[in-house]
Amino acid sequence: MIGVFVANRIARPMRRLAGAAEALGRGQSIEALPETGPDDIRRTTEAFNRMQARLTRFVEDRTRMLAAISHDLRTPLTSLRLRAEFVTDADAQQRMMATIDEIQTMTEAALAFAREESVTEATRAVNLTALIESLCDDLADLGQKVRFLDSPKINYRCRPDGLRRAARNLIENALRYGGEARVQLDEKPSMVQIVIEDSGPGIAEEDFERVFEPFFRLESSRNRETGGVGLGLSIARATVRHHGGDITLSRMPRGLRATIALPRSHRGL
Numbered sequence: 001m002i003g004v005f006v007a008n009r010i011a012r013p014m015r016r017l018a019g020a021a022e023a024l025g026r027g028q029s030i031e032a033l034p035e036t037g038p039d040d041i042r043r044t045t046e047a048f049n050r051m052q053a054r055l056t057r058f059v060e061d062r063t064r065m066l067a068a069i070s071h072d073l074r075t076p077l078t079s080l081r082l083r084a085e086f087v088t089d090a091d092a093q094q095r096m097m098a099t100i101d102e103i104q105t106m107t108e109a110a111l112a113f114a115r116e117e118s119v120t121e122a123t124r125a126v127n128l129t130a131l132i133e134s135l136c137d138d139l140a141d142l143g144q145k146v147r148f149l150d151s152p153k154i155n156y157r158c159r160p161d162g163l164r165r166a167a168r169n170l171i172e173n174a175l176r177y178g179g180e181a182r183v184q185l186d187e188k189p190s191m192v193q194i195v196i197e198d199s200g201p202g203i204a205e206e207d208f209e210r211v212f213e214p215f216f217r218l219e220s221s222r223n224r225e226t227g228g229v230g231l232g233l234s235i236a237r238a239t240v241r242h243h244g245g246d247i248t249l250s251r252m253p254r255g256l257r258a259t260i261a262l263p264r265s266h267r268g269l
Helices: 002-025 039-072 074-084 090-118 128-141 160-178 232-242
Strands: 124-127 146-148 155-158 181-187 191-197 246-251 256-263
Touching (some): 128 155
Antiparallel strands (some): 124 155, 191 256, 246 256
């Protein structure tokens, strides 16, 4: 009996620590763990709590800094716009205004991202299949060529609004550059996949990672209607990585495949 008691006293805080580490790795907000148990486990728990607090402060400070920079840029941009109006060369003035508009759009996008990041969405269990299917139905109702293929029902623990936005970004990219989107969910022992395929020309393999860089655009005309500001894929990948997963791209014989891979919890959630 004494051996069982000692084993439980060691195993319980270790299981709690393992669960908290997994949740933290998936971007969930968790409370500080009780610092109990044998000395070695208690010190490990104390170190984990300190690490979690530092990571939280780092993310909050980064988000506040991004929001402050984006906000403060508005004033000099307004000043530049006013000065550009006094330029007598019409062609030079037009080019200056276009550049100012582009910088302002990028600034507003960065500010919107910072505001969104500052609001922590609660993690909860949802029917992921129904979530993505409803997104496809909404886009199809708007006249978009989106098909949701037969998929298994998958319950998943996530931040549904963020995951929905990430999937929507990838689907809209498939529609914009590939003309159509085929969406399907797949379930594997260790992960859940959301697969989006199109029938477009695709992109070169050397650009698979570059398209996820902030403000990078393959579309070279700088037309915001066709190329956006280059933040969408960066935000989508950041959201998925906050869930402990990732987004990868791969070529098909005709078209491009984007895969959102999300980890399965060891508790089956």
